[in-house]
Amino acid sequence: MAEIITGLTFYLFAAVTIASAVMVVGSRNAVHSVLFLILAFFTCSALFVLRGAEFVAMILVIVYVGAVAVLFLFVVMMLHVGENRLFQGVKRFGLVGVLVGLAVAAELIIVITTRAFRQDAPAAATDPAMADLNVTEALGRILYTDYFLLFQMSGLVLLVAMIGAITLTLRQRDGVKKQSIPQQIERKRDEAVALRKVESGKGIG
């Protein structure tokens, strides 16, 4: 009975994932597209949970849904992308799109037909030391030993991208008043206040 329920939930989440992925491309309103993308991410992480990869699922939600998609949504909302532009640019980008789609499909077929990704050969079974670890620990052991260099390098690539984005947008502007908290605190009474005797009817002058 439990298997049936797990199977049903799997198909439910899978159906929602695919439907929302289709809606990302198909919906007329750009903001709706992003919202459907978020739904697709979320159901994907539910699929990960069903498969036993809780850590990846949670990280997917925290990183992609909680941070990346928020910024994405920001940009789309601010740009005011108009509606009814469903098939605009099909002529220009159609061929590229089909090529990319074919490449992704070919990759998927290769991956699925390879032995390592079949259900009867889970990755943990290949390494006896990994068998009794949970996903988080197994992931940590692999990332910080075998793939340490790649892991650090991808981190550095992200850092470079971040610095690049900051330097692209950072520019010195004149005439902008900026608060300097140390300066504010350093200020003494004498620099801020001046006592004057004002004669009546004349003003400070």
Added chain:
Amino acid sequence: MIDLFLTVVWPGLKILLTILVVIVPVILGVAYMTLAERKVIAAAQFRHGPNVVGPFGVLQPWADALKLMFKEVILPAGANKIVFFLAPMLTFALAMLAWAVMPITENFAIADINLGLLYLFAISSLGVYGIIMSGWASNSKYPFLGALRSAAQMVSYEVSMGLIIITVVITVGAGGFNLGNIVEAQRGLWFAIPHFPMFVVFFISALAETNRAPFDLPEGESELVAGYFLEYSSMQFALFFLGEYANILLMSAMTVTLFLGGYLSPVDIWFLGDVWMQPIWFVLKTSFIAFVFLWVRATVPRYRYDQLMRLGWKVFLPLSLFWVVLTSGVIVGFGL
């Protein structure tokens, strides 16, 4: 037939009952949180607060709920209907969902999962969508600006909260993502003592995360009227309101679980450390932190927006990052 009952219906009912055991007190707590807020602020300002409906005003939340239910549902012209109605539901549902992993006693949580802490963090990071969606769907300036502010604020403070969570997980060691393990690791010494600076930073980040004073810029009345829920009325408004208070309680419970020993008794004498006392300790501690939320609102003036961002990125982020390095250094160095 009996087989079906034993394998599907009965476990399902049991789960439903467990959920109700947690959710009903949470909703009641949320209802009385609204009253507590008005009473605490009234006390801070030498007023009485609501005292007409029932003795000491204890029926006030019910009167408010009834009033809101019978108000007209208003849909602004040009609003995006589906997203507009979805946003408050999302806010409220997410605020309730997160309670699933909260350990109430040493052997009770609705779902005692391994990555409970990450789940909590994931769910609370989704809360921002209710706000952005409402701000955008209202098709109005002030809600949109409020939503943008709030989203930027929540994303900023989440970063240092994540680092603080890492600190706690490092301190607990193996199995540190399980909330039950985190609480059990605090037997003898609550994490608020060794990690005191992080306790303070986490609490302030929680204030910012729930858009509470002094960080309530998204609803700054003087500039944005009411912020993201400006266009909402009736039950939709009530759902936002309840979601906000449920989030306050959730963040208080999270602070308690991470730093104040969760359900553990402060002193282990007589019957005070018994299992049946644990929910009471949990509720007492959570109420105290929630009270501090209200206390802060009654005393501290609102931050300016650039100050808020400065505090998040230039003060809390380096501080919590430093603390992660320090904690891991101490733990590895002394072989703890």
